[in-house]
Amino acid sequence: MHLIVRNAILIGLAVSGYVALWQFATENGTFSLMKADSSQNRLPGTGQKYTTEFTRWSWLDEFLRSLLTIFWPMVNGTRPGSSLMCFYFAGQGIVAWILTALEGQRQLNKNSWTVASLTTAYGLLFQGLGIGVIGPIFLAFTPVGKQSTSHVFVNHKTDIDAMIPATIGGIIVPTILMSLHAPTIVSLEQKVDLIRLWQFFPLLFRLGQRVWTSFILVRLSTYKDELAEKSPRNQRRAFRRVYIFGLCCAAIPHVSTIAVSITSLLFPTFFANNIPAEFHPTNLFIPVSPFSVKQAGTVGEGAHWFLQWDMTLMFLTYLVWAYFAVVKVIYPSSGVLSTSLLLRLAGWSLIFGPMGAAMLAVWKRDDIVFEAEEQKIKSRKISPEEVAALAQARDKNA
Numbered sequence: 001m002h003l004i005v006r007n008a009i010l011i012g013l014a015v016s017g018y019v020a021l022w023q024f025a026t027e028n029g030t031f032s033l034m035k036a037d038s039s040q041n042r043l044p045g046t047g048q049k050y051t052t053e054f055t056r057w058s059w060l061d062e063f064l065r066s067l068l069t070i071f072w073p074m075v076n077g078t079r080p081g082s083s084l085m086c087f088y089f090a091g092q093g094i095v096a097w098i099l100t101a102l103e104g105q106r107q108l109n110k111n112s113w114t115v116a117s118l119t120t121a122y123g124l125l126f127q128g129l130g131i132g133v134i135g136p137i138f139l140a141f142t143p144v145g146k147q148s149t150s151h152v153f154v155n156h157k158t159d160i161d162a163m164i165p166a167t168i169g170g171i172i173v174p175t176i177l178m179s180l181h182a183p184t185i186v187s188l189e190q191k192v193d194l195i196r197l198w199q200f201f202p203l204l205f206r207l208g209q210r211v212w213t214s215f216i217l218v219r220l221s222t223y224k225d226e227l228a229e230k231s232p233r234n235q236r237r238a239f240r241r242v243y244i245f246g247l248c249c250a251a252i253p254h255v256s257t258i259a260v261s262i263t264s265l266l267f268p269t270f271f272a273n274n275i276p277a278e279f280h281p282t283n284l285f286i287p288v289s290p291f292s293v294k295q296a297g298t299v300g301e302g303a304h305w306f307l308q309w310d311m312t313l314m315f316l317t318y319l320v321w322a323y324f325a326v327v328k329v330i331y332p333s334s335g336v337l338s339t340s341l342l343l344r345l346a347g348w349s350l351i352f353g354p355m356g357a358a359m360l361a362v363w364k365r366d367d368i369v370f371e372a373e374e375q376k377i378k379s380r381k382i383s384p385e386e387v388a389a390l391a392q393a394r395d396k397n398a
Contacts, residue, residue, distance in 0.1 A: 002144045005336055006324040010136040013317050017132035020309040024290035030302025037299060038065040043072050043192075044299035050192045063128065064196045071195050073300030074307065075179050081278030082304045083179075084257055088284070088353075089311045090175055091253025095355035096131070096318055097123065097171065097205070098163060098246045099362060102239075103142055105159045108151045115141035123202025130306075132313030139321045144328065152369045156229045160238040162212035164245050170205030172249075174198045232377065236370035243363040250356035257284070287312055315354035319345060322358035326365035 025031050037044045041052050050068075054061050073079050074086045103109060104119035115138065126134040143151060154160055178198045182191035228234055261279050268276035277283065287308040288294055296302030323341060331338045341361070348357035 002324055002328060002336060006144060006320065007140045009320050010140045010317065012136075013313060013320070014133055014136040014140075017130060017136065017309075017313045020287070020290040020313065021130045021132050021306060024309070025302060025306050028294060028296045028302060028305070030296045030299065030306060033296060033299045033302060034066060034069045038069045041065070043076075043188075044069055045073050045076070045078055048188060051189055054193065054196050064199060067127070067199050068192060068195055069299060070303045070306065071178075071198075072192075073298070073303055075195065076191075077181055079278070079300050079304065080275055081280075081283050082300060082307075084260065084279060085284045085304065085308065085311075088253050088257040089307060091249050092311070092353050092355040093131075093314065094167060094171055094249045095246045095353075095359050096135075096314055097202075098167060098242065098249075099318065099322075099355075099359060100138075101163060101205070101209075102160070102242065102362075105154045106151065107153050107155055108143060110155065116143075120202045120206045123205070124200075127199050127202070130310045130313075132310045132317070135314055135317040139317060142321065142325075144324050152366050153230070153232075153235060156213070157231075157235045157238040158213045158229065159209070160235065160242055162209040163242045165212050166205045166208035167245070167249075169208040171201050174201055174204060232370045232373040236367065236374070239363070239366055239370075243359060246359050247352055247356055250359065251352045254351075254353035254356065285312075318358045319349075319354055322361045326361045329365045329368055330361075 033044070041049055043050060052061055052065065054064055074082045077083065100122065101119050104117045108114075109116040122134065122138045126138075174194070174197060177186075178191065178194040180186045180191065180194070182188045186194065261281050261284055264271050264276040264279035265281065271279070285308075288305050290309070296305065323338075323345065327334065327336075327338050327341055331341055334340070345357045345361060348360045352360065
């Protein structure tokens with residue numbers, strides 16, 4: 001029942017994503033404006049020309065020109081409200097990616113090569129089509145939460161240890177670099193290339209993760225090391241570090257953005273004339289109805305609406321997914337609807353943002369499962385280290 005309800009909601013969100021992103025952007029003129037600029041290799045808003053070749057594949061360069069046209073007005077400093085909204089989106093989006101990457105590493109998905117394990121392909125798809133469309137479809141293939149311990153473990157805790165350095169090197173650093181001001185800090189062409197490079201962050205993340213795990217795994221030379229990698233206590237600690245890191249990534253942009261927006265609302269004289277309207281909460285967080293007849297005056301305005309809907313749909317998607325991933329574990333007797341969990345998610349969203357709330361819920365679920373497995377080990381009155389020692393001795397005597 002949980003799976004049917006969850007997937008029905010997710011498919012509904014995917015359909016809504018198509019309407020709010022692709023159909024709306026077509027009808028309000030955003031795509032036409034983008035095509036006019038990208039076909040002439042002009043940066044929207046400035047009309048400046050840029051080098052078109054970035055890779056050796058013309059079809060890929062053409063695709064990157066379209067993405068560049070969307071993101072340029074968001075990060076070039078001409079639209080402060082859009083830049084602040086994207087700052088918020090980036091912090092929450094990092095958490096969405098961490099949750100997705102963690103899910104793909106779990107034994108239940110990775111060992112059987114399910115769709116949920118193909119996180120790099122998922123990342124590249126949502127970069128091109130929007131997470132509001134691809135996210136619900138992808139997460140519909142993940143299992144719902146259950147009380148069994150097997151569904152939260154990973155094969156090696158080094159896969160989890162690699163999450164933080166891979167996120168920093170593959171996502172956070174490229175995001176900072178593409179946000180640098182041109183031409184005062186980087187040249188125009190450098191900024192263009194940095195924006196295009198950022199589009200490949202799923203590959204950069206995966207590369208960083210592979211390098212890190214390969215370096216660590218060569219040091220695991222004994223059977224005892226292998227068992228320690230699979231220890232519930234050690235895996236729980238590794239997950240905890242990633243969850244704390246993810247919450248910081250969500251909370252800092254969330255609190256900062258809310259503070260700036262409220263300050264501009266209460267004390268507009270602190271800002272330049274047009275800034276209070278740009279930073280107004282409705283401009284940042286309330287997307288334009290996809291059924292309205294509003295037309296985008298510029299690429300920047302249309303891109304703002306597009307990314308705003310993409311962010312909103314991401315929030316809804318991951319909150320629905322997290323709810324069904326944890327409800328049977330945390331509230332096993334509540335059935336499909338748990339008012340307590342809904343209230344928790346709402347409260348956490350106010351403090352950490354929607355993605356921070358989703359991460360906290362999954363963290364709570366994992367802690368319960370790992371705690372249950374640790375209690376099983378303690379009840380047998382033997383520690384994981386003793387298990388490893390006995391196994392090593394057994395292998396020597398065999």
